Amino acid sequence: MVKLNSKKRVAVFISGRGSNLKNLNIFSKKRNSKFIISLVISNKKNAKGIVYAKKNKILCKIIDDIKNFEKKALLLIKLNKINLLCLAGFMKVLSSYFIKNVGIPIINIHPSLLPKFKGLNTHQRAIDAREEYSGCTVHYVNNKLDSGKIILQKKVKILKKDTAKSLANKIQKEEHKIFSKALNSIC
Numbered sequence: 001m002v003k004l005n006s007k008k009r010v011a012v013f014i015s016g017r018g019s020n021l022k023n024l025n026i027f028s029k030k031r032n033s034k035f036i037i038s039l040v041i042s043n044k045k046n047a048k049g050i051v052y053a054k055k056n057k058i059l060c061k062i063i064d065d066i067k068n069f070e071k072k073a074l075l076l077i078k079l080n081k082i083n084l085l086c087l088a089g090f091m092k093v094l095s096s097y098f099i100k101n102v103g104i105p106i107i108n109i110h111p112s113l114l115p116k117f118k119g120l121n122t123h124q125r126a127i128d129a130r131e132e133y134s135g136c137t138v139h140y141v142n143n144k145l146d147s148g149k150i151i152l153q154k155k156v157k158i159l160k161k162d163t164a165k166s167l168a169n170k171i172q173k174e175e176h177k178i179f180s181k182a183l184n185s186i187c
């Protein structure tokens with residue numbers, strides 16, 4: 001059992017549904033978890049993940065002021081003594097200034113087998129390219145989009161009948177497993 005006060009304090013940035021946030025939080029309650037979710041920041045005031053965070057009594061802040069997002073987020077991270085930052089469906093590119101000044105590792109979950117299909121619309125692009133496999137990747141964030149060091153990946157077979165939606169569903173199930181696993185391993 002990992003002692004509560006030795007657990008890493010994790011912040012999660014979201015913009016939408018928050019299913020990865022939910023799975024990270026569920027994992028954090030397990031005996032072998034080395035982290036707790038101490039802070040959630042959303043850049044969208046209607047993100048569904050906010051409802052989950054509030055219901056589960058996780059400190060949750062909305063910063064929908066684009067101009068000051070990074071300044072306010074940096075302050076909250078310092079104030080809450082956060083050790084690690086996870087981007088989970090966070091649809092905003094963080095500046096080099098933020099990445100340099102936050103002083104803690106940042107990791108992201110991306111729905112493709114990086115380095116293939118960086119950016120958006122990954123599932124349709126993988127289908128159009130007639131890839132045999134797609135999948136998901138947990139990686140460190142650096143100042144180039146979806147380009148930081150890879151921590152963990154999971155392959156998913158693309159079937160002939162797959163659409164972008166069915167592929168997204170299959171891949172999300174794997175995202176939920178590898179994100180917690182990767183986070184716990186680096187804690």
Ligand code: GRF
Pocket residue numbers: 014016017018019020021088089090109110111172175
């Ligand atoms: C996930 O598919 C993730 O790979 C991508 O954004 C999506 C977020 O989903 N970066 P959710 O908000 O965690 O449900």
